[in-house]
Amino acid sequence: MVRRVEDRLFDTVNYMLLGIVLVAVLYPLIYVLSASISDPAAILRGDVWLWPKGATLKAYKTVLQNAAILHGYWNTIVYTVVGTAINLIMTIMAAYPLSRKDFYGRHAITAFVVFTMFFSGGLIPMYLLVRDLGMLNSIWALVIPGAVSVWNLVIMRTFFQVSIPYEIQESAAIDGCSNLKILLRIVLPLSTPILAVMTLFYAVGHWNAFFNALIYLNDRSKFPMQIILREILIQNDVGDMASLADDSRIEYALQVEALKYAVVIVANLPVLILYPFLQKYFIKGIMIGAIKG
Structure with a gap:
């Protein structure tokens, strides 16, 4: 051409x-x-613009020797794994019935679910609810309130409707499969792209989350990595160093400056490693319904 x-x-x-x-x-x-x-x-x-100056791995050694950072890292892994598992299970359990043509009232239920995207009780009512349910200062305060993302629910429901022919489910039902067997043996094996996309969305959300932990947790041993990183970053404030002598203040500032960048890299490394393996599913999942009516 x-x-x-x-x-x-x-x-x-x-x-x-x-x-x-x-x-x-x-x-x-x-x-x-x-x-x-x-x-x-x-x-x-201000000498560092692109390439490192005076290369050293001292900051990473400090990170690996810091018990609080390692414990926060472990907490983040636990919250991410448990939270993502709950998210996927709850989203699938809600999206599959809403995708079925024979499910009576699915449009009304979907409308009520979507309504929550635009209107909510706010932070204080949510805190009171979590407190009354006895979930304060526990992992459940971080993974239960956001167990289902409405946007992800709509995406998964659309995938089930558009990408999996309803005739296949009808044929399985004629052969004697229950709804649960249809979901486990037919729908989910054909839904690898959307499951990978949802896993990535939910896992990244849990990995980067810090606000709920800041609100609901008061035990330092349960802090996730992002809270520890936040503490390191705000330790650069002059107010934290006002009581130190000049030489000690400079040394303190140097230590914090070296540590905060290393912690940022360590905190984001798992996501950077995970994304290339899920990229093909991510692209395929995003294109769901793009060329279909």
């Missing part, structure tokens, strides 16, 4: 814009990685 000048110009502009977006997204990650292995004094002087 002979490409017109307008087409080549359009492609050139697109490549330029995408290149700018790539740099804007990739540079902060490269900077944090470089700063995590750089000399803290070089970071404070």
Whole structure:
């Protein structure tokens, strides 16, 4: 095909814009990685822009030797695994019935569920509810209130409706399968893309969550990694160092500066490792219903 000048110009502009977006997204990650292995004094002087200066792994050694960071890391793993499992089970249990044509009242139930996306009781009523249910200062305060995301529920319901022919479910029912067997033996094996997408969405949400832990947890031994990271970041405030002598204040600032970048990398490493393996399912899941009526 002979490409017109307008087409080549359009492609050139697109490549330029995408290149700018790539740099804007990739540079902060490269900077944090470089700063995590750089000399803290070089970071404070502003010498680190792209490549590390005075490369050292001292910050990572400090992270691996810090009991509070390791314990928070373990807590985050537990909250993410348990929370994602609950999210998937609850979302599947809600999405499958709402996708069935023979489920009476599914449109009304869907409308009530979607209503909660736009209106909620707010933070104080939610806190009172969690307190009255006896879930304060426990893992359940972090994983039960958000057990189902309405948006993810709608996406999964749409996948079941669009990508899995209803005739297959009818044939299985004629052969004697119950609704539960149809879900476990037919629907879920054909739903790998959407399950991978939901796993990624829910897991990243739990991994990065800190606000609920900040509100519902008061036992430091139960703090997730993000709360520990928050504490490290706010320790840079002058008020925390006001009582220190000048030399001690400088040394303290250097230690915190070296530590915070290393903790950011360590905290985000599992998500960065997980995403490439789920990318193909992620893209396929996002395109659900894009070319179907």
